[in-house]
Amino acid sequence: MNMHSLILRTAGHFLLPLLLLFSLFLLFRGHNEPGGGFIAGLVAGAAFVLYLFSMDIAAARKVLWIDPRSLMGGGMTLAVLSGVPGIFRGQAFFTAQWWELAVPGLGKMKLSTVLLFDIGVYLVVIGAVLTIMLTLAEAED
Amino acid sequence: MLYAILSTFVLAAFSPWVHRLAGRYSGWVLALLPAALFVYFASFLPAINAGETVVIVTPWMPGLDIQLSFLVDGLSLLFALLISGIGFFIISYAGRYLEGDRDLGRFYVVMLSFMGSMLGLVLADNLIAMFVFWELTSVTSYLLIGYRNEDPKARKAALQGLIVTVGGGLALLAGIVMLAIAGGSYELSEILNSGDAVREHALYLPMLILILLGAFTKSAQVPFHFWLPNAMAAPTPVSAYLHSATMVKAGIYLLARLNPSLGGTEVWFTVLALFGAVTMFLGVFLSFRSTGIKSVLAYSTIMALGTLTMLIGIGTETALLAAMTFLLAHSLYKGALFLIAGILDHEAGVKDFLQTGGLRGALPITSALAMLSALSLAGVVPMLGFVAKEAMLESVLEAPGLVPVLTLLAMASAILGVAVAAIVGIRPWFGPRVETPKRPHEAPPALIAGPMVMAGLGLVFGLGPGLADGGILAAAARAVNGGVPVETYLSLWHGLNWPLAISALALVTGLLLYSRWDRARERLAWVDIAARFGPERGYDRLMDGIVRISEWQTRLLQSGYLRYYIMFIVLATAVMVGVTAQIFDVSAGPLRLQDLRFYELAILAVMGASALFAVLSQSRLGAVAALGAFGFTVALTYVMFSAADVGITQILVETLTVILLVLVLFRLPGFLGLSPRLIKLRDAAVAMAGGGMVMLLLLSTHNAREFPSIAWYFIEEAVPAGQGRNVVNVILVDFRALDTLGEIFVLALAAVGVYAMIRFRAEDRK
Helix, strand or coil: CCCCCHHHHHHHHHHHHHHHHHHHHHHHHCCCCCCCHHHHHHHHHHHHHHHHHHCCHHHHHHHHCCCHHHHHHHHHHHHHHCCCHHHHCCCCCCCCCEEEEEECCCEEEEEEHHHHHHHHHHHHHHHHHHHHHHHHHHHCC | CHHHHHHHHHHHHHHHHHHHHHHHHHHHHHHHHHHHHHHHHHCCHHHHHCCCCEEEEEEEEHHHCEEEEEEECHHHHHHHHHHHHHHHHHHHHHHHHCCCCCCHHHHHHHHHHHHHHHHHHHHECEHHHHHHHHHHHHHHHHHHHCCCCCCHHHHHHHHHHHHHHHHHHHHHHHHHHHHHHHHCCCEHHHHCCCHHHHHHCCCHHHHHHHHHHHHHHHCCCCCCCCHHHHHHHCCHHHHHHHHHHCHHHHHHHHHHHHHHHHCCCHHHHHHHHHHHHHHHHHHHHHHHCCCEHHHHHHHHHHHHHHHHHHHHHHCCHHHHHHHHHHHHHHHHHHHHHHHHHHHHHHHHCCCEHHHCCCCCCCCHHHHHHHHHHHHHHHCCCCCHHHHHHHHHHHHHHCCCCCHHHHHHHHHHHHHHHHHHHHHHHCCCCCCCCCCCCCCCCCCCHHHHHHHHHHHHHHHHHHHCHHHHHHHHHHHHHHHHCCCCCCCCCCCCCCCCCHHHHHHHHHHHHHHHHHHCHHHHHHHCCHHHHHHCCCHHHHHHHHHHHHHHHHHHHHHHHCCCCHHHHHHHHHHHHHHHHHHHHHHCCCCCCCCCHHHCCHHHHHHHHHHHHHHHHHHHCCCHHHHHHHHHHHHHHHHHHHHHCCCHHHHHHHHHHHHHHHHHHHHHHCCCCCCCCCCCHHHHHHHHHHHHHHHHHHHHHHHHHHHCCCCCCCHHHHHHHHHHHHCCCCHHHHHHHHHCHHHHHHHHHHHHHHHHHHHHHHHHHHHHHC
16 A cells, blocks of 8 residues: 655655644634534545655554544444433433633633534544554455 | 233233243233233223213324324124133133244244234224234234244145235235325224215225225135135144134224225125125035145135125115124134144144044043034034024025025025034044054143133023123124114024025035035035136245246346346436426526527537547546546536535546546556447337437436425525525535435445445455
8 A cells, every 4th residue: 555655655754743733723613604523524634645655554553552443332322311401401312502601811612412423423534544454454464 | 901911011021031931821821811801891881882972082193183093892892802812711721732842932922923913903993003913913913924944835725824814905005005095094993974975975986895805805705715724734723813804804893894984885795795705605515525624614704704895885774783693603613622622633643534433431521512512513503603603594594685696695595504513513523443553532721711712602602692792793783784773683493484494405505515425525526626727726836936037137137247237227217307307397408508608618628529429438547547537527517606615526536536437547457449339229228218318317307396495495594593604614514414414324325335335355255
């Protein structure tokens, strides 16, 4: 799989953290500007795939640090759990809950179950993309 | 009431442990529940006999207005008492009969579940609940017929019973839905009051046919009778309980229950009376020429079921009371006789009447009870069977039509019935002693108690028919008559009349026939040949046909070639959508090409060129790249219509797809043009059909807006209700979060699928 390209390898090293940061940016701005969990997840997935192409599978797995299948499971769990708080307030499952947090020096910050749900989507998308890609890449050996 | 029915299922779940704890007494311990239920049901008797109808409603899903409701009137109470009363003897009998059997624990589970299902079936007020219990009895019956699951014959018989009864059940489901539409409710207690509306409804005939299919298959009416004798592969207590006293009468219960709504029409009378009478005659005829103890009894059960159907069809007040009396009489004597057949098997090791003879001395009590029950079967004074038979003959003679046919069949059946009763009541006990496989000895109390009580009750009710009449039968007949009390009553002595004359004639002729039994059987050997063309043959043909068709269609559709799968999917979608569009007269809106801007035209041109390149390219990588280019132009159109999120997603998905395809294509051999021209043209046609269908669909959805768009709702509510300015995202994660949850679940599932497919194949190779 290794492309043996110096340029690609060097670029991969630098692009991975940048793309991951970009995906987080997309994730958090998603509620008001174009972005969101699905898109962010695809960007992060693509970032890891780029890394996979520029290095090799072992390196990609190492930098990923966690098995992509666990990412899917964790994401699904988070997404389902984000629907639960509504029930405790006597509302329907998945009714969005919002809290406002005052962060010293930064002003007010909005937290919500919606954000948790979006993070769940984000994780599932990364997990699914990487599970498929890594499995296919490993099958070649 | 709900707890009464639930208790059987709860006990069923725990019965293996009870069995392990109580050991050889487990039958008696478990039989305590049916006994308690019998007492509970009996407590309804005074109210029901006073003319009341009790409806018990338990809220189930109050939000959806679905409730569990139970209807207690004379009819359901008669059945409930029979089920729990006979159930008591059956369970205690089975504990002794199957003692030491390694699957006895499992037997109790299924048997008690069956009891609960049967109680639910006869007591349910809600049609859907009744149907669920109906199917449960079919399933438990399947498990019980196939109890000896190492025996291929038992398995085949079990499957046959299941397919016939469940097939009828499907028809029944459609029938009761129509009934509920016509009657305006799913509650029986309400439908029964709207009989005229049901009978005059346009759906009356299809509804009747479907419901009768359900009832006839369950109650083994011609031509569906063949499964019942085969069901005798079950252990004897099961045959006695399910295939004689209770389950097969579910169809009769249904007919009797719906008589106030569906009955009273010409069709109802003709169909029920004719099918019933033919079943009655055929049953007793086949019974007469059988020699296996259980098959003689099974065929005579078919006769009884036919008689009941005929009586309900006749539908006069005498006939309805006769039906209820016959139902009780038959359950008592046939239950007893089956249990006696079990005793003969258990204590003497015989299964065929030809192996028996002169057993009176060895089994004095059993033989006396057998004779008593046989008297009831023959319809001889002073048994309840006699009362029932007289009432039956009287109703046939007074039937609203078809009197000659019905009388002839009834008379012939009465004659053969006496002969069959003689086979059962005389053959094993008198004459020279025949050596039996086991040394015969009298049965233990657990086995003899049931026949004793049942035969005894047959005698008591025969001597004092008023006891049974006032006790429950009049109330049952009133329920079948639509709540109107019947004007007739039962009595042992009706005076010198035609029914009595027929009975006397039948007794003499029947005994004469019995004395020529061996020769008559030889004469009737042709029936075996005729049976090869009977309905069972049809069943076998049908099953073979199903296997052949499924083999054929599997070979056709599951070819293992991806190209054929894709072709079938695309073609099927195109054809189905196309036909639907034709039916609903969907047409594409006008194409306003003059509105196109030049950059839109440019994008279209790139799109077309890349699609064309993808199709014509001689290199796989080239085709993939062209597809990628095509995807990016699609993303561009999204952006043009200011759907930024969708556009970004499209670009990302497109990128990943290309990478994915490259990963796969990497491993394929070089591109070769293997398909001949004709195949290529065919594939092109399929592709054009699929693409053209999608295009037409898109164009037509554009000008077919039947409801106001909900887009504005989302746009207006996104900030106040969703606290976000990105409407697409607010919809995804808030308004329609449940949909998104489903989508990410599918995504995860697809990934797991890919993982499993590739990993397991890799392991197989090793």
